[in-house]
Amino acid sequence: MKKLILASLLATATLAQANDIVLSEKIKNGLMKKIERDMDVLDNLKFKEANPRTLEVMGLPALNTTSASKWLNDRVNYVIEENALTVFKLLVKRVIYVEQDGVSYPNGNVLPYSQNPANQFVAKDFTAKEEGITVMSNMGAALYMGGKSEKKLYGMKVSRGLLKKQIKVTIDSPRAGVIQVGEGLFDPRLTVNPENEKSLANSLNRLATFFHEARHSDGNGVSLAFAHSKCLAGHDMEGQYACDENLNGPYTVGAVMMTEMIKSCDETCSPRDVEVLKAIALDSASRIIHTTRKGVPATDWDAAPESL
Numbered sequence: 001m002k003k004l005i006l007a008s009l010l011a012t013a014t015l016a017q018a019n020d021i022v023l024s025e026k027i028k029n030g031l032m033k034k035i036e037r038d039m040d041v042l043d044n045l046k047f048k049e050a051n052p053r054t055l056e057v058m059g060l061p062a063l064n065t066t067s068a069s070k071w072l073n074d075r076v077n078y079v080i081e082e083n084a085l086t087v088f089k090l091l092v093k094r095v096i097y098v099e100q101d102g103v104s105y106p107n108g109n110v111l112p113y114s115q116n117p118a119n120q121f122v123a124k125d126f127t128a129k130e131e132g133i134t135v136m137s138n139m140g141a142a143l144y145m146g147g148k149s150e151k152k153l154y155g156m157k158v159s160r161g162l163l164k165k166q167i168k169v170t171i172d173s174p175r176a177g178v179i180q181v182g183e184g185l186f187d188p189r190l191t192v193n194p195e196n197e198k199s200l201a202n203s204l205n206r207l208a209t210f211f212h213e214a215r216h217s218d219g220n221g222v223s224l225a226f227a228h229s230k231c232l233a234g235h236d237m238e239g240q241y242a243c244d245e246n247l248n249g250p251y252t253v254g255a256v257m258m259t260e261m262i263k264s265c266d267e268t269c270s271p272r273d274v275e276v277l278k279a280i281a282l283d284s285a286s287r288i289i290h291t292t293r294k295g296v297p298a299t300d301w302d303a304a305p306e307s308l
Contacts, residue, residue, distance in 0.1 A: 021079055051259070054260055077140075100153040105147075107224070135209060136184075144306075179214075192273055200268045211257040242287060247298050
């Protein structure tokens with residue numbers, strides 16, 4: 001099983017409704033059906049009693065289909081296609097634009113714990129000798145952080161298709177919730193059960209990535225967008241922005257939610273599927289740095305979202 005790291009990109013797309021999350025009509029039809037199926041899986045998953053630490057990390061009184069779906073929907077509003085950003089769309093369509101200059105942001109002089117514009121919010125399939133395959137990206141977090149550093153309020157034009165009025169999304173919080181899928185999300189090499197593409201295990205794997213990416217819509221000040229840090233010396237991903245120096249960040253969210261969802265998979269997934277899912281959860285957990293680069297114990301970060 002290959003590794004996952006995160007980085008940041010920008011994008012736009014046309015839309016079609018799926019549950020409470022808007023899916024881009026530009027997403028290839030077969031891939032859109034998989035995402036819709038994944039959301040249906042979440043809406044019908046039979047969660048068992050959750051670990052108290054899971055509830056603490058997620059900020060939930062209980063874990064069930066309603067609370068899990070709401071948690072995700074609060075942080076993900078749009079899902080757009082992998083090729084949404086092109087030079088033509090940026091330079092001609094002006095899909096990313098400045099709504100206002102000289103904006104005073106909250107915590108304006110407070111830098112996020114880890115700043116690396118190229119490697120914060122994009123899930124990638126990655127090994128030490130590879131460039132990586134994009135899996136998923138949190139565009140809202142990237143644009144909000146970019147706007148804050150430049151004292152500009154960005155907006156994004158989201159096309160609804162030919163002759164339809166565009167949606168203009170104001171990026172006034174990391175909770176703008178614009179998520180871009182990458183080619184890696186559906187890459188056969190990253191599929192838990194390639195023999196059965198409709199396997200529940202495949203959906204759970206993608207859902208864990210959604211939950212991971214949704215955590216980047218949280219945070220304020222130092223914890224803004226729960227940006228990733230470089231993995232420390234001796235880690236398999238040493239030097240890559242593929243670790244968290246907190247105890248409730250994206251890798252923790254991905255790990256605890258995968259672990260909880262596996263409990264509902266025991267009777268449906270094959271033993272092999274379960275073992276692969278457990279390995280993915282363990283890999284996410286291995287990205288949590290318990291003693292930070294500053295030599296202090298890692299803690300839970302404030303997840304309250306910053307907003308203008």
